[in-house]
Amino acid sequence: MKTLILFYSRTGTTETVADALAAELDATVARISCRKYDGGWFRYLLAGYDSVKGRLPKIEVPDLDFRSxxxxxxxxxxxxxxxxxxxxxxxxxxxxxxxxxxxxxTFGGHSPPEKAEEFLSDLLPGKLEARLNISQKAVDAGQISGPVAEFVRKLGDTH
Ligand SMILES: Cc1cc2nc3c(=O)[nH]c(=O)nc-3n(C[C@H](O)[C@H](O)[C@H](O)COP(=O)(O)O)c2cc1C
Known part of the structure; x- marks a missing residue:
């Protein structure tokens, strides 16, 4: 099964999970980039401010045929x-x-991930096959192999 993992990561946490999943699934990994939020504290604050306002930034998306x-x-x-x-x-x-x-x-831990999950799933056609929520703390502690394996198992169940 040809799998693409498409992620955004500002500080590397989500990227770590993407790489772990890619290794398990033999998947292609691609990154959405957004220069506006690259950097230190000021960019963090800007990201938070724009996020509250729902102000969508300019992004760079890899040139891929997603349907393939x-x-x-x-x-x-x-x-x-x-x-x-x-x-x-x-x-x-x-x-x-x-x-x-x-x-x-991935999340810092101060908000439950369900709201973000529902928000995204409303933007997607069809039902999500598998979901994984993982805290930055777990990623930093290297504790992702269990949840990653569980996610991969769920994906396997759907095909
Ligand atoms: C602007 C901004 C807002 C954030 N808001 C939340 C939040 O509402 N709830 C939460 O649990 N974590 C929040 N976080 C923490 C990130 O979700 C967490 O650090 C994440 O793992 C970072 O992923 P990355 O390293 O791939 O960028 C926020 C981080 C940023 C930069």
């Missing part, structure tokens, strides 16, 4: 209880995505 993949797994951090703006900007462009979509979120 059997399934896509989207990965994003949570910002102000919502999916990070670069992922929201990507989906608001109504990309032509396959029916088999899954999702993973």
């Amino acid at each position: 993949f059997d399934r896509i797994i989207l990965g994003t951090p949570i910002w102000t209880s919502y999916p990070a703006l670069p992922m929201r900007a990507f989906l608001s462009g109504k990309p032509d995505l396959p029916d088999h979509m899954s999702l993973f979120l």
